[in-house]
Amino acid sequence: xxxxxxxxxxxxxxxxxxxxxxxxxxxxxxxxxxxxxxxxxxxxxxxxxxxxxxxxxxxxxxxxxxxxxxxxxxxxxxxxxxxxxxxxxxxxxxxxxxxxxxxxxxxxxxxxxxxxxxxxxxxxxxxxxxxxxxxxxxxxxxxxxxxxxxxxxxxxxxxxxxxxxxxxxxxxxxxxxxxxxxxxxxxxxxxxxxxxxxxxxxxxxxxxxxxxxxxxxxxxxxxxxxxxxxxxxxxxxxxxxxxxxxxxxxxxxxxxxxxxxxxxxxxxxxxxxxxxxxxxxxxxxxxxxxxxxxxxxxxxxxxxxxxxxxxxxxxxxxxxxxxxxxxxxxxxxxxxxxxxxxxxxxxxxxxxxxxxxxxxxxxxxxxxxxxxxxxxxxxxxxxxxxxxxxxxxxxxxxxxxxxxxxxxxxxxxxxxxxxxxxxxxxxxxxxxxxxxxxxxxxxxxxxxxxxxxxxxxxxxxxxxxxxxxxxxxxxxxxxxxxxxxxxxxxxxxxxxxxxxxxxxxxxxxxxxxxxxxxxxxxxxxxxxxxxxxxxxx
Numbered sequence: 212x213x214x215x216x217x218x219x220x221x222x223x224x225x226x227x228x229x230x231x232x233x234x235x236x237x238x239x240x241x242x243x244x245x246x247x248x249x250x251x252x253x254x255x256x257x258x259x260x261x262x263x264x265x266x267x268x269x270x271x272x273x274x275x276x277x278x279x280x281x282x283x284x285x286x287x288x289x290x291x292x293x294x295x296x297x298x299x300x301x302x303x304x305x306x307x308x309x310x311x312x313x314x315x316x317x318x319x320x321x322x323x324x325x326x327x328x329x330x331x332x333x334x335x336x337x338x339x340x341x342x343x344x345x346x347x348x349x350x351x352x353x354x355x356x357x358x359x360x361x362x363x364x365x366x367x368x369x370x371x372x373x374x375x376x377x378x379x380x381x382x383x384x385x386x387x388x389x390x391x392x393x394x395x396x397x398x399x400x401x402x403x404x405x406x407x408x409x410x411x412x413x414x415x416x417x418x419x420x421x422x423x424x425x426x427x428x429x430x431x432x433x434x435x436x437x438x439x440x441x442x443x444x445x446x447x448x449x450x451x452x453x454x455x456x457x458x459x460x461x462x463x464x465x466x467x468x469x470x471x472x473x474x475x476x477x478x479x480x481x482x483x484x485x486x487x488x489x490x491x492x493x494x495x496x497x498x499x500x501x502x503x504x505x506x507x508x509x510x511x512x513x514x515x516x517x518x519x520x521x522x523x524x525x526x527x528x529x530x531x532x533x534x535x536x537x538x539x540x541x542x543x544x545x546x547x548x549x550x551x552x553x554x555x556x557x558x559x560x561x562x563x564x565x566x567x568x569x570x571x572x573x574x575x576x577x578x579x580x581x582x583x584x585x586x587x588x589x590x591x592x593x594x595x596x597x598x599x600x601x602x603x604x605x606x607x608x609x610x611x612x613x614x615x616x617x618x619x620x621x622x623x624x625x626x627x628x629x630x631x632x633x634x635x636x637x638x639x640x641x642x643x644x645x646x647x648x649x650x651x652x653x654x655x656x657x658x659x660x661x662x663x664x665x666x667x668x669x670x671x672x673x674x675x676x677x678x679x680x681x682x683x684x685x686x687x688x689x690x691x692x693x694x695x696x697x698x699x700x701x702x703x704x705x706x707x708x709x710x711x712x713x714x715x716x717x718x719x720x721x722x723x724x725x726x727x728x729x730x731x732x733x734x735x736x737x738x739x740x741x742x743x744x745x746x747x748x
Contacts, residue, residue, distance in 0.1 A: 429473015636672030
């Protein structure tokens with residue numbers, strides 16, 4: 212959703228100090244936040260940080276250990292800091308050219324116009340009134356281009372230090388949060404079962420005592436976390452079942468601050484943790500969302516397989532250690548069958564991953580040549596109106612769609628699968644709306660016809676208005692897959708590839724009840740820069 216252009220906003224220069232040095236502060240909604248150092252040694256040097264790299268200004272004050280113990284307001288910027296100006300600040304030392312650094316600037320006497328503006332946060336989640344009793348950081352080391360650890364080191368760690376989440380004990384710095392790096396595909400699930408779920412389901416904790424999880428990951432990380440929370444280990448004794456029931460009753464959803472480090476980052480782009488508009492107005496990797504956002508329930512769907520599915524093992528891969536059977540999983544982004552599932556599966560190799568988002572188009576081209584496959588199966592939908600039937604009426608609530616040949620079947624809770632790939636333009640962030648997109652023969656069958664639909668999705672979601680493309684708001688989707696070759700029986704669940712048995716079914720239904728997690732997002736899907744006159748395209 213594009214915002215209308217707003218008039219330019221300017222806050223006139225005001226005398227202050229930046230990191231203890233005298234400076235004139237100025238804010239302009241187009242140019243950004245700037246300060247001119249007025250000390251003689253700086254020769255009125257001006258430093259400007261564009262709006263896209265401002266995290267936020269904080270209203271609460273901090274005390275820095277200086278000779279005068281003066282109080283400061285904090286400004287966090289994701290940008291480069293001129294090391295010649297502030298040699299004690301490490302902001303220009305990031306070795307990764309594509310990853311900026313969180314710069315924490317300390318101000319005194321900021322302009323009152325600035326303090327009264329929406330740019331100043333009065334409620335941010337790590338402020339003095341924070342209710343989080345435990346803070347964890349998960350670093351998904353293999354997500355996307357494998358920069359998650361660098362993002363922690365150069366962005367999140369200095370940001371948390373600026374919030375006072377580092378203390379000094381016996382001359383050594385001690386972090387007031389725990390850090391967990393993934394070492395295998397199972398790390399997040401293991402940590403969830405041993406740390407996050409026991410805390411969330413502890414009946415001795417009140418609802419005001421919550422845990423905050425910084426998740427530096429792609430969509431797969433949040434999916435792993437949600438699935439592990441949905442299926443905690445349980446025993447079979449009477450006492451174990453009693454404790455499990457009590458835990459469900461007292462469950463307090465963890466709050467997740469997603470710092471996107473994946474390839475597509477569908478959830479981050481759909482909730483405006485990242486802004487899918489062009490040019491982007493947030494280059495802070497989601498840190499601004501922490502400063503201005505609120506925890507909101509993360510919708511999910513239950514995906515049931517009958518008979519059970521199993522993980523897909525690509526050709527030339529080592530056989531799995533166990534024949535895992537999967538009856539039900541939870542999805543928060545997408546469930547697909549057909550072309551989308553095939554290209555996600557085929558592109559999930561080291562040789563493809565190094566190409567970033569381009570790997571999807573590369574895999575798509577390979578799947579469409581020499582001729583695209585037409586996937587055989589029955590597709591049924593559960594319409595919202597079907598759930599309103601009177602109990603006295605005997606009617607199958609599922610509606611079978613006429614075609615049994617498909618090219619693309621995708622159910623999603625998100626609007627974007629990539630920053631510029633709008634798969635569901637009518638989706639509202641975190642609204643628990645499930646949309647189905649599907650097309651195939653006879654209207655759309657050739658490689659050229661399929662690619663024309665894909666290209667239209669890159670043009671703001673225009674594909675949903677094309678002849679032959681089905682697009683609807685649904686309560687559920689059911690697939691009965693009638694393929695012999697397992698290559699055509701692959702189903703994608705939030706990037707995870709599963710194989711459905713011959714003649715097997717997949718049923719997707721909205722998940723009810725208490726949310727498994729809350730995710731930090733702006734209330735209306737926009738950010739604080741909009742309130743200051745930043746103009747989206």
